[in-house]
């Protein structure tokens with residue numbers, strides 16, 4: 001003859017055991033494999049991401065001088081920074097610096113010529 005109270009106690013014990021198992025999974029092997037997974041993912045990311053060559057930054061025909069851009073095809077010359085920019089950044093810089101016309105007699109950025 002089992003009473004309801006006893007059943008309830010047994011259930012509590014079982015729940016505690018499940019929690020312990022779960023905790024050992026979380027704190028044990030799972031945690032280690034998780035951090036190694038992150039490490040691997042980070043390594044993969046830095047490999048896949050083509051890091052712009054610093055030597056080409058702002059160089060004519062190299063990468064755009066704008067830090068946030070650094071796209072190739074930097075064929076526009078900025079007469080203020082004396083560096084080269086991609087066409088889209090050059091037009092952006094020109095539109096933000098209308099005063100360049102009074103300073104240089106032309107736009108801040110002009111297509112680079114030999």
Ligand SMILES: [Zn+2]
Pocket residue numbers: 064065066069070071085086087088089090
């Ligand atoms: Zn650019």
